Amino acid sequence: MIVRPSEIASFREALLDAKAVKIEFDTLWELWNRAAPRFTGDLGQAAALKDALLELSDSAVIELPKQAWDRSTVPALPRHILVPASRRPGNDRAWMTFPWCRQLGWVSSLPTLQPALFDDLVTLNEWLGRVEPATLPIVPVRYRSAEIFAREKRLDQLERTKLFGPDQLSLEMLACRRLAPPAPAASVGSGPDALIVENSDTYWVAVEELRNSSGHDIGAVVWGSGRTFPVQVPSLAVDVAGRGPLQGIAWYWGDYDPIGIATAVAAANSAASVDVRPATGLWAAMAGLAVQEAGTFDWSNSAGQEWLGRELWDRLSYVRSAGGRIAQELVPVDAVTVWATNPAAGAANQQACVDP
Structure with missing residues (x-):
């Protein structure tokens, strides 16, 4: 399951409300269970x-330890964290009297400012x-960040703080812009559309099959790189496999599991300039296949019905009822062509095409 922004916000408030600079793991775990109860026991x-x-x-709300990690767990978790905002403010409010340049004059009116952020602003002022x-x-933003701070990801972190906002810091002020991560792609024809697949082996299968066939409108196959694809979607409006911006439809197909469906829905909603639709026939080819890893997956919060379509969603209900999944790799290779x-074509017609 993907952590929701609302759960992170609740967790943040709980950590700040604890009024403790150092929070040990047992308390941390308890606060997390309260902030995101749907994960309990998962x-x-x-x-x-x-x-x-x-x-x-990343947003400077907490500080993670450098060494104090419990590596007996998977994944490793910190034995404690620090909450800088809980430190008692001292009398040193240097940012209020610092000689800021014109663009940073607003800093002197901030009621509080963490020492690390003050140091970053001084560097930016210089x-x-x-x-x-x-x-x-x-x-690109990381080039400007490396130039200013000698740390290419520092602007990424600062952009998540309250220093960025109207009449404060902005990427435009710093003459930089954020570019979507590129999506690996291969040309397979002259058509306007693209097939996006979640997994790397399926990517290579689709490339080979579509390059060796004709009579289709798929011009490129794109590797969605798992759950990272939603942030890559805007790059399709810039270039796909060296062919320039995507001219047609981005047909998406992934694993039928909660993460695969959540990734698909997020991708469809991530960029108005790219038309992401379900590769319905390929999803339909999963209907009737044996369930994998039954009892392992929680489908209770999955919201893929509207995107995938009620008919196909219903036909795959046995997978959700079993708490399982179906991987792309179970679908026969020739289903792609x-x-x-x-x-x-609709789910029913496509299923008829792929059934032996």
Whole structure:
């Protein structure tokens, strides 16, 4: 299961409400269970906690230890964390009297400022004193971050803090922009559409099958790289396999499990400029296949019915009832070429095509 932003927000509030600078693991675990009760008893409970901790660390809400990790667990978890905001404020409010440049004058009115953020702002102030951002070429955000802080990911972290916002810091002010991670792709034809698949072996199967067949409108196969694909979707509007922006439909097919469906739905909602639709016939080819890992997966919060379609969702209900999954690799190789000849066909028609 993917951690929801609302659960991370609840966890953040619980940590701040604890009013403790150092929070030991037992308390940490208890606060996490309260903030995200749906994970209680789930096999992914520890992994979800780690994801939440990393998110809060990136946004400077907490500090993770460098050495104090319990590596007997999978994944490893910290034995304690620090909450900087719980430290008692001292009399040193240097940011209020610091000689900020014009772009950073608002900093002096902040009621509080963590020492690490003050140091970053001083570094940024020095940079702004040397350059005129309006005259600089716009570069990717990590290039600008490396230039200013000698740390390419520091702007990523600062962008999650309250320092970024209206009349404060912005990427535009720093003459940089955020680019979507590229999606690995291969050209397989001259058509306008693309087939996106979740898994790497399926990617190579689809590339080989579609390159060796004709009569389809699939111009490229894209590897969705698992759950990372939603952040890669905007890159399809820039370039796909060196062919320029995607001209047609992005047909998506992944594993039929809660993460695979959540990834598909998130991808469909991630960029208005890219039309992500289900490769219905390939999802339909999973209906009737044996359930894998029964009793392992929690489908209770899955929201894929609207995207996948009620008919196909119902036909796959036995997988959800069994608490299992079906991997892409169980679908016969030639199903890809059968689907490609009519990708927009309904589930019932496509299933008839792939059934022996």
